[in-house]
Amino acid sequence: MNRPASSHPRPLSRRRFLTGTVAATTGAAVLSRAPAVLGQQVRELQVWHTEVEPQTVKTIQDTSIAEFERKFPGFKVKQQALGWGDLNTKLLASLAAGNPPDLTHLNPFVTASLHTKGLLRPMDDLIRALGESDIHEATLKLQFFDGKYYGVTHAMGATYFAERRDLREKAGLKAPETYDDMLKLAAALTEGGRYALQMPGEKLYMGFVHPAEWLASNGGSWVEAKTWRPQLNGRAMLETLEYLQKLNRFMPGGWSGQKYLDTLAALATGKIAMAHLSGARTIGYIERYAPDTMRDPEHFQPMFRPRGPAGQKGISALDGENWAVFTQSKYPNEAFEFLRLFYKKEHYLQYCHTVPIHLTPIFKSMIGDPEYLANPRIKKWRSWHDFMVTGLKGGRFLPIGFSRPEDNLLPFLAELDGSGIVADMIVEVMVGGKPPKAEADRAQKRAEELLAQLGFKRWA
Amino acid sequence: MRKNALAGWLLLAPALTLLGGLVLFPILYNAWLSLHDKHAFLTVHTFVGLRHYVYFAHDEEFWNSFYYGVVYAGSTMVLQLLLGIPAALLLNEAFRGRNLLRGVVLFPYVIPTIVAVMLWKWLLNDSYGLVNHLLVTTGIVRVPLAWLGRDYIMWSLVITSVWQFFPFVVVTYLARLQTIPPELYEAATVDGATAWRRFVHVTLPQTRNVLFVIVLLRSIWMFTKFDTVWLMAGEGGVSRYIRTLPVYAYARSFTYLQAGMGAALAVIMFVLLLVATAVYFRVFRQEEALA
Numbered sequence: 001m002n003r004p005a006s007s008h009p010r011p012l013s014r015r016r017f018l019t020g021t022v023a024a025t026t027g028a029a030v031l032s033r034a035p036a037v038l039g040q041q042v043r044e045l046q047v048w049h050t051e052v053e054p055q056t057v058k059t060i061q062d063t064s065i066a067e068f069e070r071k072f073p074g075f076k077v078k079q080q081a082l083g084w085g086d087l088n089t090k091l092l093a094s095l096a097a098g099n100p101p102d103l104t105h106l107n108p109f110v111t112a113s114l115h116t117k118g119l120l121r122p123m124d125d126l127i128r129a130l131g132e133s134d135i136h137e138a139t140l141k142l143q144f145f146d147g148k149y150y151g152v153t154h155a156m157g158a159t160y161f162a163e164r165r166d167l168r169e170k171a172g173l174k175a176p177e178t179y180d181d182m183l184k185l186a187a188a189l190t191e192g193g194r195y196a197l198q199m200p201g202e203k204l205y206m207g208f209v210h211p212a213e214w215l216a217s218n219g220g221s222w223v224e225a226k227t228w229r230p231q232l233n234g235r236a237m238l239e240t241l242e243y244l245q246k247l248n249r250f251m252p253g254g255w256s257g258q259k260y261l262d263t264l265a266a267l268a269t270g271k272i273a274m275a276h277l278s279g280a281r282t283i284g285y286i287e288r289y290a291p292d293t294m295r296d297p298e299h300f301q302p303m304f305r306p307r308g309p310a311g312q313k314g315i316s317a318l319d320g321e322n323w324a325v326f327t328q329s330k331y332p333n334e335a336f337e338f339l340r341l342f343y344k345k346e347h348y349l350q351y352c353h354t355v356p357i358h359l360t361p362i363f364k365s366m367i368g369d370p371e372y373l374a375n376p377r378i379k380k381w382r383s384w385h386d387f388m389v390t391g392l393k394g395g396r397f398l399p400i401g402f403s404r405p406e407d408n409l410l411p412f413l414a415e416l417d418g419s420g421i422v423a424d425m426i427v428e429v430m431v432g433g434k435p436p437k438a439e440a441d442r443a444q445k446r447a448e449e450l451l452a453q454l455g456f457k458r459w460a
Numbered sequence: 461m462r463k464n465a466l467a468g469w470l471l472l473a474p475a476l477t478l479l480g481g482l483v484l485f486p487i488l489y490n491a492w493l494s495l496h497d498k499h500a501f502l503t504v505h506t507f508v509g510l511r512h513y514v515y516f517a518h519d520e521e522f523w524n525s526f527y528y529g530v531v532y533a534g535s536t537m538v539l540q541l542l543l544g545i546p547a548a549l550l551l552n553e554a555f556r557g558r559n560l561l562r563g564v565v566l567f568p569y570v571i572p573t574i575v576a577v578m579l580w581k582w583l584l585n586d587s588y589g590l591v592n593h594l595l596v597t598t599g600i601v602r603v604p605l606a607w608l609g610r611d612y613i614m615w616s617l618v619i620t621s622v623w624q625f626f627p628f629v630v631v632t633y634l635a636r637l638q639t640i641p642p643e644l645y646e647a648a649t650v651d652g653a654t655a656w657r658r659f660v661h662v663t664l665p666q667t668r669n670v671l672f673v674i675v676l677l678r679s680i681w682m683f684t685k686f687d688t689v690w691l692m693a694g695e696g697g698v699s700r701y702i703r704t705l706p707v708y709a710y711a712r713s714f715t716y717l718q719a720g721m722g723a724a725l726a727v728i729m730f731v732l733l734l735v736a737t738a739v740y741f742r743v744f745r746q747e748e749a750l751a
Contacts, residue, residue, distance in 0.1 A: 089714065092500060092501050092714060092717075095501035096500060096501040117499075117502055201608075201609075201696050201697050201698065202695055202696060202697065203695055203696060203697050203699060204695065206697045207697055252586070252587070252606075253586070253603070253604075253606045253609060254585075254586035254587070254604070254605075254606025254607070254608060254609040255606075255609070256606070256608075256609045256610055256696070256697050256698045257585075257586070257606055257607070257608025257609040257610075257613065257693070257696060257698055258585075258586075258587065258608070262585075262587060265587075266587060271587065414717070415716055415717050417715075418711070418714075418715030418716050418717060419711075419715065419716050420699065420700065420711070420715070423697045423699075423700070424700045426697065427610055427697050427698060427700065431609065431610040431611075431698075432610060446521075450716065453497075453718065453721075454718075
């Protein structure tokens with residue numbers, strides 16, 4: 001006997017409901033990742049860099065990335081612009097997870113550390129293709145280890161003091177050559193509620209970048225060349241600490257809590273007469289915040305660092321991260337192809353013009369190229385460009401964190417920076433007024449312990 | 461019977477797997493890591509036993525961090541109570557706009573930490589901050605105070621943290637206040653008790669159980685607080701003066717790149733809190749029973 005058809009829908013059993021839900025969820029998950037699952041149609045080239053200015057990001061997108069994606073239709077380039085601090089943290093996490101970007105900027109002081117651990121790919125073919133002899137000597141061999149190139153600088157930006165030239169000239173003083181000259185100038189420029197200078201309070205700068213400069217400017221170095229024994233309580237550092245303690249009198253009391261960009265704003269608005277850390281980015285601040293009648297190179301000028309009693313010349317940092325390709329990169333060949341397009345003249349010129357002077361080309365042929373110099377900001381602030389060229393010729397710059405050129409071989413600079421050992425010493429001596437010798441000895445002990453723990457102790 | 465037991469275990473399995481994977485595994489892995497020398501982003505590691513623990517026993521930075529952690533947790537916890545309890549008492553009274561004020565008082569607790577810290581760093585900045593502007597214009601100080609510099613950075617951190625977290629005390633304490641029978645207050649009033657005596661003899665005994673929980677939780681949370689401390693001066697040269705143990709553990713792992721030592725610090729912190737909690741429960745056994 002046939003059962004009469006029910007007018008009610010059949011009740012949904014729990015089993016059918018669960019089966020249906022699982023099937024629907026799985027289906028949705030698969031479909032949402034359709035391109036990846038169905039034949040890997042789109043591949044993503046991950047590019048990380050440290051040039052965060054919106055116009056720079058847009059230019060990279062419109063030039064190198066656009067051409068790359070036209071040439072390699074199966075690829076999408078995903079660029080991520082990250083500040084220094086963020087880049088290091090993010091890179092660390094990606095390396096720990098075994099999934100680093102295909103191409104990235106690195107700070108030169110980190111590169112040796114990564115190379116020692118076998119994490120970087122050589123790029124000799126690329127360097128030759130770009131023109132080995134045309135790449136500026138200040139950057140060419142920074143990532144040259146064991147006869148191979150492991151990086152290429154994206155652009156060069158020197159750092160220096162930015163000074164109120166008009167105030168110094170009014171005081172009848174020359175640009176300082178020595179620590180003593182600097183103290184005299186600082187005393188003369190501290191008046192009427194205005195301080196002579198301000199240092200950035202970030203650990204990276206006052207605890208690593210500047211100490212490397214001070215060591216280099218006073219005949220010292222981070223470590224003894226052969227044994228790698230730290231030299232934090234050596235003569236070069238002790239003399240520097242004494243100088244800094246005196247210099248602190250001419251800086252605002254709260255400098256250790258201020259940031260690099262605060263110092264640029266303070267210079268532009270007349271609160272200080274010299275910004276200790278400056279580069280061509282300072283021009284942007286001057287043009288935005290300085291009084292209308294003062295937004296020119298007659299009032300604001302770069303100034304070289306002074307040298308210490310044992311130094312030959314004042315040295316400052318050359319800001320220029322290098323591109324690197326990891327051994328774990330998914331698409332290393334495409335990463336190198338991308339770099340060829342990045343350095344293609346028409347792309348590269350546009351890139352350098354996004355932050356003129358701060359992004360000075362690495363190619364000698366391009367630094368004096370009329371096409372490069374035709375940029376309106378370079379024209380107006382030509383003396384800043386010339387200053388940088390003079391510094392490059394005179395060997396006044398070393399890569400960030402380097403106390404001597406050979407520091408590119410030290411595999412522990414990133415760890416030394418990260419430890420904050422030097423920053424602690426500087427703050428204690430400058431702000432805390434503690435005796436330089438005692439603080440230097442303490443820092444030396446900590447640095448020796450750190451290097452021993454990291455397995456880099458070569459001294460007895 | 462055995463079939464039922466098996467079914468029971470099978471039903472428990474997902475929960476046990478989750479608990480094991482999300483709670484036990486990280487703790488055990490961290491303990492294992494603390495016995496090894498391990499670089500933060502390399503897979504190789506070397507067994508070193510208790511070496512890291514021995515090192516920290518003599519490490520000046522560790523003891524500094526411990527000291528800063530105790531000062532920070534202790535002072536913020538006490539100040540949160542001193543601010544939170546009177547605020548809760550006030551909000552327990554009937555007055556016009558009470559409901560609005562109850563909502564407003566929660567604001568600091570619900571805004572993201574990054575916003576709270578940025579806000580206070582702006583207010584306290586010695587170049588352009590409002591706090592210094594007011595202090596100077598009212599003649600309280602002659603020159604701006606370097607709130608974010610070496611000498612005042614701990615004060616700034618404490619102010620920011622208290623502002624951010626005292627609403628937790630207000631809400632929790634207020635919830636308990638609302639359950640106290642009004643007859644108790646009426647009886648006390650009839651007996652001639654002043655407001656202060658009513659607070660001491662009625663409110664406090666009635667709320668000591670919730671105070672027990674507040675002190676316990678807030679102490680643990682402040683001792684392990686990372687984000688507020690890090691954002692205040694993590695990358696700054698003055699970070700040393702507020703480098704509490706969680707920040708030191710982070711630094712060892714991710715800036716010194718010594719993952720094994722960072723793990724050892726985490727284990728030490730875990731044990732310290734465990735011991736402190738056990739002591740606290742023992743000392744205040746009565747409140748524990750009430751809670």
